[in-house]
Amino acid sequence: MSAAAHSVVEPSTTSKRVAATLVIVYAVVSMIPLFWIFATSFKTPPDSIAYPPKVVFTPSIEGYCNLFTTRTRQTAEYINSLPPATSFCDETTRKRNMVIAGPSNFLPRFLNSIVIAFGSTFLAVFLGTLAAYGFSRFKVPLADDLLFFILSTRFMPPIAVAIPIYLMYREIGLSDTALGMILLYTAVNVSLAVWLLKGFIDEIPREYEEAAMIDGYTRLQAFWRVVLPQATTGIAATAIFCLIFAWNEYAFAALLTSGTAQTAPPFIPTIIGEGGQDWPAVAAGTTIFLVPILVFTILLRKQLLRGITFGAVRK
């Protein structure tokens, strides 16, 4: 049969070329905002607000300096009376008639993000693995209803959930605490973890455990020594999905944290300089915040489809 006849199964060279061009154009255009975040993070504040927007510029780490510090305006006499600048950040700040007053809140907020994301991911994957095994291997009464209940909790509008959570946390002293946020994100993520991991565990043949149990293993031993090692890929993929959700989450964090437990997403939009938003600093914070996600996306690319469909579509 000729290649041209098989239009769908074996596309012609021309159709491939057209498809490739269109897809590449879309991909490149959709990368522009991300490229712009990266570029802006290396601009000086005047370069960042230049008209027309500057594509070629001399890179500077002033945005990163501003991200990590707070600065105060000083008189020229005061600045001249200071000992010589010790770092690049010191020097650029003084050129703008300012001195570094201290560290900004970015680092603690970023650390909060790490603690809360990892803490909730660990808990969600731990609980999710157990529950997924339970649903996968045993006849649980009303299993379908329970699974639907678990998934439906993920669909609740965050603002609607936040109202009673806010009151409850205020009663029991979990307001603005990392523990409170960890518990909340665990509850949201555990639904994803159960559904995803149930899919992964369903794929491990039962015969493995049965053989182990015939050899004298108890159910728990078989789970620990036979099933878990087989499920590591699935567990790792699930963990990354949970991590990304907790890392990106904004609504709960914005409404339920204000200070000590605030994470990076509600903090980054509040970075301001003199006379408005300090866009290079915002871009620097955004870049640092996005890099881990980019790495994880590349690691996860084969499992993405599964993750976003709660394990239903496996390709």
Add this chain to the structure above:
Amino acid sequence: MQDLPAGKPVVTDTHPSLLDRTMEAAARATPEPLANTVRGLSDRMVAWLFIAPTILLLLAINIFPLIWAIQLSFTNYRANRPNEVVKNIGLQNYERILTDTDTWIAMQTTAHFVFWTILLQTLIGFTLAYLIDRKFRGHAFWTTIILVPMMLSPAVVGNFWRFLYEPQIGLFTYIVSFFTGIATTDILMLSNVKLAPWSIIIVDTWMWTPYVMLICLAGLRSIPDYIYEAAEVDRASNWRQFWSITLPMALPFIMLAVLFRGIENFKMFDMVNLLTGGGPGSTTEVASITLKREAFEKWRTGFSSAFAIILFVAVFGLANIYVKVLNRVKSR
């Protein structure tokens, strides 16, 4: 995965743990039927032991607060005045929400967003998936690139779009003005009443088209080649093949993507809150923004709880349909 070596234990365990040894000793000391229970928990016990913690957590963090919210929705409680006497006002909150023009306007704004974002994302997403399915060289690489935006934080990236939308200095306004000739100072994406809703639709479409694309791609790939081969034998035109094979067979997947995006955008909050905050005026005030204003700015806790319950019911209905489609796709 490898096959298990026959006749040998699956895992050789030379050092039984202390727990194992204690259990074994206890088992030997008890009569036979009970011994099995001690040695290993019964399957039913294990099942409940494994599932219960998840259910308990969800009851504590999701269901208990939900019940509390239902109870509050019948009162005039205000969270910023904890010492005030709380009055039970029956269904008044619900009555007011369902008859209030402002909430209906918010619901219409939400519906407007859901409609346009889904329409654009489905059209562009399906087209991209269809093109990627031509399997040109390097398609896997470009697919991964296209997927990046959907993994990012809508809040953090959405916030940066404010910069792209700035009149005069924003890159987006610059590009639009470059191609249309409209002065950059006249393109007020975030403060023009007509443009503000579109500023959000554009970011949402940029971010979530890859999601629809990925699911559509799975749908296209699930269609077996032999169906097309049979159509070729019958001399069906490409056009005909698309309408009678490709589209119907990919439809459950498209539905899955549409429903999920529908549910998510019905709850849309992050991007709107950061880009326009519901403004200018209340032109982009979607339901979640109204809810946030009522609950955390005006502190009308009872009223906003009632509103939250109404949203729950709506989302719950959609989620129910979603799971049905999910199960249908799963059997493919």
